[in-house]
Amino acid sequence: MLRQIRQLSLVALALAACTKDPAPAPKAEKKADDAPAYELNLAASGPWAAGQASNAAVTVTAKPGFHVNPEYPVTFKPEGSEAVKFEGERVALTPGTRTPCADKAEDACKVEFPLPVTPEKPGPAKVAGIVAFSVCSADKCLIEKVPVTLAISVQ
């Protein structure tokens, strides 16, 4: 009897785990054909000072089988930002640090793109927008437009 109750408890716990909403993912990640094709991240180390341009970093990481498409013009379109300015309505991002793919060194599997940001005033601010980029595998290319957001504290 005790054993049956224990088994039922385990089943109930398992069901609860299945129905529980997953924790929000800290990074944007897209799945194609059930396999993740990339990971996109927006980060900044700071410090941020009002009126002074500094760089946040947009990082595209291609998952196994994919690489970052070097021919696609990666852009950041500001949307929903607060108390920051950008260099235009659509910022062309120039590739910075490039990490070659383990299986094919001429392809990059991780590319960091500096994003120039100028905070307007001291206090909390938000960097937000849509990053357009592309990753490719041997079989296909994907063009993605993914929203990113980052809260910063301006001195």
Place this chain on the structure above:
Amino acid sequence: MRILPLLTLLAVPAFAGAELGKPAPDFTLKDVDGKDVSLASFKGKTVVLEWFNPECPYVKAAHTKGSLTDSAKRQQKKGIVWLSINSGAAGKQGAGVEKSKAGAKGFNMENPVLVDEAGTVGKAYGATNTPHLFVIDPKGNVAYRGAIDNSPDGEGLSPQGGKLINYVDAALDDVAANRAVKTPDTKAYGCSVKYAN
């Protein structure tokens, strides 16, 4: 042992490609309705060849937002022949009659879409990307080869140099005016053509 690299080289398919100012390679392909379409039958007319893959995101972007949205219809009204060619091999992304037909319908295309699953015509022209465009003048010579425009996002939102240039429109204007094409050769962008090998 030294023979192996040589054999490997010999096994690589020839991608000679269509040469500018030279006669465009002739071909006969079936369209999505099974009708034979021959390049030779358009002798005396200006012809545009557009390499096509309805599932390629660049093609989707160009046909729904970018420079290919209405190019073919506009040019056909001027008497230009516009042929889209799908050189994807069977089983590859966007390949085959049904996918070509669905893509043409989805993009509201009115020009013939030809199927080249063997990839013979694509390789004869050196088509590497979708979209990849070739303009053939009324004498049958290749007058332009390359990208549709200078915005490699397919949408026309990131033109290099800041101003969007539709290279095919420009080449067709030059051909119509019987003058040398100002920009006859550009680098095509987009997906790779999904050849069998």
